[in-house]
Amino acid sequence: MGLTLERPAQAPGPAASRPSSGSGRGSRARWVWGWAYSGILSVLLTLTVLLGYLVTGIASGTVDWAALFTSSTWSPGTLAFGGLAMIYGSAAVCVLALSLAVPVGWAAAVALSEYLPPRLAKPLRLSIELLAAVPSIVYGLIGIMVIRPFVADLGDVPGGDSLLAAGIVLAVMIMPTIVAVSVDALAAVPGRYRETAYSLGLTRREVVRSAVLPQARSGMRAGVLLGLARALGEAIAVFMVIGRADGRLPESSGDIFSSLVRPGQTLTTKLAGPEPMLAGTSGPYFAALCGLGIILLALVAVATVWGTRGSTGRAARAPRARRSSAWLRTPKDRLTAVVRLGALLLPGALLVGMLGILLARGGAALDPAFWFSPSEGAAGGGIRDQILGTLLLLATTALIALPLGYGAGVMIGTRASARTARVLETLTVAIGGTPTILLGLAGYVLFCTTMGWGRSWLAGAVVLVPVVVPVVALTTAGRIRSMPAEITEAAFALGLTTSQYVRSVVIPYTWPATLTGLLLGLARAAGETAPLIFTATVFFGAPALPTGIVNAPVQALPTHIFTLSQDSGAPEAIAQAWGSALVLVLITAGLLSLAVLLRNRFEGARRWTT
DSSP states (O other): OOOOOOOOTTSOOTTSOOOOOOSGGGGGGTHHHHHHHHHHHHHHHHHHHHHHHHHHHHHTSOOOHHHHHHOOOEEGGGTEEOOHHHHHHHHHHHHHHHHHHHHHHHHHHHIIIIISOHHHHHHHHHHHHHHHTSOHHHHHHHIIIIIHHHHHHHHTOSSOOSHHHHHHHHHHHHHHHHHHHHHHHHHTSOHHHHHHHHHTTOOHHHHIIIIIHHHHHHHHHHHHHHHHHHHHHOOHHHHTTSBOOTTOOOSSGGGHHHHTTSOBOOHHHHHHSSHHHHTTTSSHHHHHHHHHHHHHHHHHHHHHHHHHTTTSSSOOOOOOOOOOOHHHHHHHHHHHHHHHHHHTHHHHHHHHHHHHHHHHHOGGGGSHHHHHSOEETTTEEOOHHHHHHHHHHHHHHHHHHHHHHHHHHHIIIIISOHHHHHHHHHHHHHHHTSOHHHHHHHHIIIIIIISOOOSBHHHHHHHHHHHHHHHHHHHHHHHHHTSOHHHHHHHHHTTOOHHHHIIIIIHHHHHHHHHHHHHHHHHHHHTOOHHHHHHTBOSSOOOSSOSSSTTBOBOOHHHHHHHHHHOTTOHHHHHHHHHHHHHHHHHHHHHHHHHHHHHHHHHHHTGGGO
């Protein structure tokens, strides 16, 4: 049975034309547009700085673009710079990650939203979102311990460093993002759509397919885009399990699958390695690396255009009607329920397994003295100063990123035309997919060198802002697109101006999704290592809290873990690294739990919308 309950194609949505804000009562809400434009301006400014850094680097030397796209030979000694193998590696690990994460993530999201009662769904959703709180460097450590041996046994390859290991690690990393954003999109579908569909005698599977998914499709697609952006931009976790072998390409089409269990290289792992430091700041070597950065940004933009085509400016496509025997409806409904509920087992098992490994290897974190005492020497004492530095960076980043990201999301979802919204969305996802190593290098040149800040905690927080803003903006815009048209119609029928509409309708409706985006963005920022190494942190010697901005570094948990993990021959350093990783996960999980409570309270406060 093919029944679809969705917005008519000509119904006025959030981006439809509406009365302009004039004088009088609307003038008191004009601050809304200044705020929204500042959000978009921050995205464009970040992209300008990043492109300026890369273009200046390319201009400092000669880049053979043909060789960069068609050759797999990378040899700085002979000035041969071919990036084809890295492009193939990036595409392979992203396809693997999406192939594993999207089906499971979407099925788990539908199960949480449509099959489980709220009292059971909320704690299960929180447990899945806790996976997003795991820093990327911890994923890398667990990938070394679990994924590499699995791939080594599967492919009969020594070590297990491979594209497949990187794809599996990325799948685990992006799955919580897909689940969290998709659940938000599904929850935004008004309950009366379901009630009407059930009253027509549809089964639960048919209700979800015909009445719920068409309304939530754009938000769920935004979750996949956020996951893809993180997969393209992730460097540290992939760096630790992929093997970083240059020049590896399948020799034939039949060799593609066997190449997945061999070491490889991606664009991000090349840029996150030591070569940007060895290449200096000018010349053909540095120019070729900047060319790889441009290619990476272009790939993110192309993937975004492909992924968002049809998501704006067109009505949701109706599912195709399929004839089904009446006696098969109930078995199909039960089988679908089993599959979707079973999809919840995988994220739950991953979380339990990760916590088990962290507790087993990071037992030092269970001692309160480890939390509240300063470090001693290279691997002794506690991590009090690193905890304070991390909290300072996250709090400052959240204060800057929340208004900017929220404003950008409101602008994309309400003010911009369909074509402009697609362009802005593409630019926003491109920023989200930017390797943080590039943000760190650009931030080092801008803040630490040009502005003379040296290593500064504020520079580190500002560099982390582009990591968070795209997540906040895209989740906000996705929620606005899923807003029922009748809410917009009712608002303008009451005579609200556009700015009043945003202040009184859009903000209350989207706030829970925006908070979810902020948490996901901060969870990613909490584990970022590369940008802080260049701009804000030192391993030891910094005060617990800085007293100024210029030449005021801090110590932070991600860089502390990364530095300790490099000293793999010292058991004390490894134990300190695992203990620090467990503390970082617990802190992020605590913040996440607190914010989920706030989000649930806001969700309850906006039930007037449904």
